Amino acid sequence: VSLNLAFEEAPLRGSISFISQSGTLGNYLMLLARAKGYSFRAFVSSGNQAVLEATDFLEYFGQDEGTKAIILYLEGLQDASRFAKVVRNIVPQKPILIYKAGRFDVGVRAALSHTASIAGNDRIFDSFCQQVGLIRCYDPLHTFDMAVALTTQPLPKGKRVAIISGGGGYCVTMAEAACAWGLEVPTLDYATAQKIKEILHPFAPFPLNPVDAASDVRPMTYARVIDILMGLDYIDGVFMMIPFMFEFQLRSAAAIRELVDATEIICGLPAKYGKPILGNMIPRVSVGPALDLFQKAGIPFFATQDESARAMSGLVRYAQIISLAKEVPFSAEKPRFPRADQPIAYVSRVDPVNIPERD
Amino acid sequence: VSLNLAFEEAPLRGSISFISQSGTLGNYLMLLARAKGYSFRAFVSSGNQAVLEATDFLEYFGQDEGTKAIILYLEGLQDASRFAKVVRNIVPQKPILIYKAGRFDVGVRAALSHTASIAGNDRIFDSFCQQVGLIRCYDPLHTFDMAVALTTQPLPKGKRVAIISGGGGYCVTMAEAACAWGLEVPTLDYATAQKIKEILHPFAPFPLNPVDAASDVRPMTYARVIDILMGLDYIDGVFMMIPFMFEFQLRSAAAIRELVDATEIICGLPAKYGKPILGNMIPRVSVGPALDLFQKAGIPFFATQDESARAMSGLVRYAQIISLAKEVPFSAEKPRFPRADQPIAYVSRVDPVNIPERD
Incomplete structure (x- = not known):
């Protein structure tokens, strides 16, 4: 059964399930993705999460046999430790791709205004993604490109x-x-x-x-x-x-x-x-x-x-996550995945307009 | 008159002129850009540049009144000092956006194999772009998005x-x-x-x-x-x-x-x-x-x-280039535009697959 709890247009049949904290943006992204020919199993909008939150849907799709990859659009998290536990259980079985607001201060401000979400410290969130094996993207559409490959092709042994x-x-x-x-x-x-x-x-x-x-x-x-x-x-x-x-x-x-x-x-x-x-x-x-x-x-x-x-x-990336998950036994206390020493993602794409002052 | 010296399909009418050293790739990019609704004044392929080279076309479109922005796809340069001179003359009048192969070693190898071009040292090319006021993009399609705005909208005074x-x-x-x-x-x-x-x-x-x-x-x-x-x-x-x-x-x-x-x-x-x-x-x-x-x-x-x-x-970026070009008088010897101290573009986008080794 294809789920669509958010908007009128039914997504095409596929094995990607998409959980969006924003209904309008989720719908917009779905339309862009469908224009690219991508298909989906489900699209749910968790909104301001008064009753069910993103983690509930995540848990559901983690167990859903028809879902081979899960995409999350999040503006903030309510219960990070429960979220982490659910993610850790799912990641060895299927990849989770995430776009989360709050990389920049203004994104934090906008998320608070939109869904009353506390986006939190972005460096901490970045480490968190590394630790639990989430694949983080800095553009919401990148999650879709990756999910399409992850639901159709075998995992490579390396990056050559x-x-x-x-x-x-x-x-x-x-x-x-x-x-x-x-x-x-x-x-x-x-x-x-x-x-x-x-x-x-x-x-x-x-x-x-x-x-x-x-x-x-x-x-x-x-x-x-x-x-x-x-x-x-x-x-x-x-x-x-x-x-x-x-x-x-x-x-x-x-x-x-x-x-x-x-x-x-x-x-x-x-x-x-x-x-x-x-x-x-x-x-x-x-x-x-x-x-x-x-x-x-x-x-x-x-x-x-x-x-x-x-x-x-x-x-x-997912092949690396899977292989690390196999090597390191599960522990709720210690990080299973290393954090990046240099969060170079923070500066990527900034350079095109930064002409330095002349000396 | 709309020029099309490369392929059968005529580009839509617009004020962007596109010079590509690769005919097939140029055609491919044109089709992608047109699918986005972008329109063009001209598309020329300079190929292996046996007779006319990219600089000749650049000079032509620099003087062409119907061209408001120029896009270059280059794999290498034959006469860099003539190219620089032509660019310097055009940039105060209209923006030039460039994608050039050779950011990575394998791109250099592929360009040599394709059009026998010597892509050269990429850091030097990057400084060169800063000096002559070329807007460099690291994805060929980015040049098109920028050119569309540059041919239709006024320049901003700042970046707010x-x-x-x-x-x-x-x-x-x-x-x-x-x-x-x-x-x-x-x-x-x-x-x-x-x-x-x-x-x-x-x-x-x-x-x-x-x-x-x-x-x-x-x-x-x-x-x-x-x-x-x-x-x-x-x-x-x-x-x-x-x-x-x-x-x-x-x-x-x-x-x-x-x-x-x-x-x-x-x-x-x-x-x-x-x-x-x-x-x-x-x-x-x-x-x-x-x-x-x-x-x-x-x-x-x-x-x-x-x-x-x-x-x-x-x-x-173009507004900054224009304002610097006005302040600093022309000099063929000294760089008019500062070079970036930290070429952070070299690491951008690399991070998504670089999970560091565990310690």
């Missing part, structure tokens, strides 16, 4: 990624976005690069990673190269922007057959290797059977490189 | 903003996004807050800034409050998310008249006060005459709070 595309510019910007989100893009070993080179057009650049297929439109090129990349022990996941959804791929029966064969191979790779694949594509101009096959196989496609990079970083 | 919405959650998240982009959200003085309080519903929270109008659907409320906010000497610009584009505003002739009157007032405020207004709205569910009137008046509406915040930060 490969990138393949028919477009060199995509390779460049995807590589930069991946690094900006803390991922690594290792250079391919020579033997593998040679093997891939033989699959590509002769005029394609030597494949170092990113692999620039130089406008190759043959679907099987990508299926074969991605299979090789996914099999490498130093690659934990793959980003792809591949020319599978263009009109010209539907030019003949033979072309469509190759397209479908190649798509089927790629769709099977995440399960074959236990590693995630994330795609990029241009929304609303994509056509043909590949789109539908990828969707059925649960391979998510994002519009921008920043979105897919942060989605992969969410997978990496 | 007011926020108004019918939704408290928007107030919270918009305030946080504004701070994340280096803007300030000052508390209103008591007399002004009292004056605004009398316009709002009695149950609305006391207006401190953000002004939470508590689901007020009367258009004239927003017109009157925004007029007051724009007139304050300690407010340099306004963010608004207002219920003007909903179906229920069209319920009667009287309702439509109030809607149109209020919209007309708001449309006149940027010119009246010489300050920018940026809006947020939910794409594809907005209806009615306000949408069209705002568009004709050049008041841009963005989907997310992060987009509008960075658009405002682009306005603030």
Whole structure:
């Protein structure tokens, strides 16, 4: 059953449950997320929390088998120790992504005015997230990008990624976005690069990673190269922007057959290797059977490189949380997760307008 | 005349000219930008720059009267000193926004592979941008959000903003996004807050800034409050998310008249006060005459709070560049713009996956 306790429009079917302390904002975020093609299992607004609070809904979705990831929009917490206990129980089973107001003083002021919430000390909240294994985002929409990957793809063992595309510019910007989100893009070993080179057009650049297929439109090129990349022990996941959804791929029966064969191979790779694949594509101009096959196989496609990079970083982050949770036995007293020594998140994005005074 | 020297689809009419060193990526970015409703004057791809290079196109658009802002996607530079000279001549007249590959080593590697460009030392490039007054973005799409505001709204005198919405959650998240982009959200003085309080519903929270109008659907409320906010000497610009584009505003002739009157007032405020207004709205569910009137008046509406915040930060940044350019006489030898002492941009966004080792 899909729940919608807040607004008139029913969210699409999916396995993400979204708990928002703000009804209007929650609805707004849902509409933005749905415009991106994301689907949901449930959306509840806990409002000023006079009767039920966010933790009650969290507990419910923690036990709900149809929910694979939980997103929280919070302005403040009423009972932090109960919240922590509920979170600790859920996190080993499913990821919880959170956006919480109060990173800046004015946000604290606005939250108090809106839902009478005490947002609290943000550094303490940040440490708290680290300790209980919450994945904190600083933009509410980032939680959605990460949740989509977390509900569809296997968790990576590390943060080393490969990138393949028919477009060199995509390779460049995807590589930069991946690094900006803390991922690594290792250079391919020579033997593998040679093997891939033989699959590509002769005029394609030597494949170092990113692999620039130089406008190759043959679907099987990508299926074969991605299979090789996914099999490498130093690659934990793959980003792809591949020319599978263009009109010209539907030019003949033979072309469509190759397209479908190649798509089927790629769709099977995440399960074959236990590693995630994330795609990029241009929304609303994509056509043909590949789109539908990828969707059925649960391979998510994002519009921008920043979105897919942060989605992969969410997978990496949750994999780290899971592995720490297994190593350190449960203790209500001691922190299970280390806190960040340098909360560099506090300064991120501030620089664009801060031209320092001249000396 | 609208130029399009790269791909088949003609960009919509506007005053932003976009020069991309990558044809495929440029086309991809154009499609993403157009899906957001942005329009362009020209799009050229300079490719591997065998004949004409990016600087030639830059020089052209610098003199083109129909171009009000220029966006560059670059993977490397051939003649940096000529580029610098051209940029310095253009910047006092119109803003130049740039995304350049090479922030990370792998981006350098990918750019070399793609267009044989030497991306160069990124810290040096960053200082270079500061010196010549280029607005550098770390995500190619950010250049578009900023350019839209720069081609439609007046430049602010400072970075202090007011926020108004019918939704408290928007107030919270918009305030946080504004701070994340280096803007300030000052508390209103008591007399002004009292004056605004009398316009709002009695149950609305006391207006401190953000002004939470508590689901007020009367258009004239927003017109009157925004007029007051724009007139304050300690407010340099306004963010608004207002219920003007909903179906229920069209319920009667009287309702439509109030809607149109209020919209007309708001449309006149940027010119009246010489300050920018940026809006947020939910794409594809907005209806009615306000949408069209705002568009004709050049008041841009963005989907997310992060987009509008960075658009405002682009306005603030360019205003700072212009004012420095006026103060410091031109000199080809000495830097006209200070370089950032702490390139904190290098660590931004890296934190989400960096859980430190446990001790």
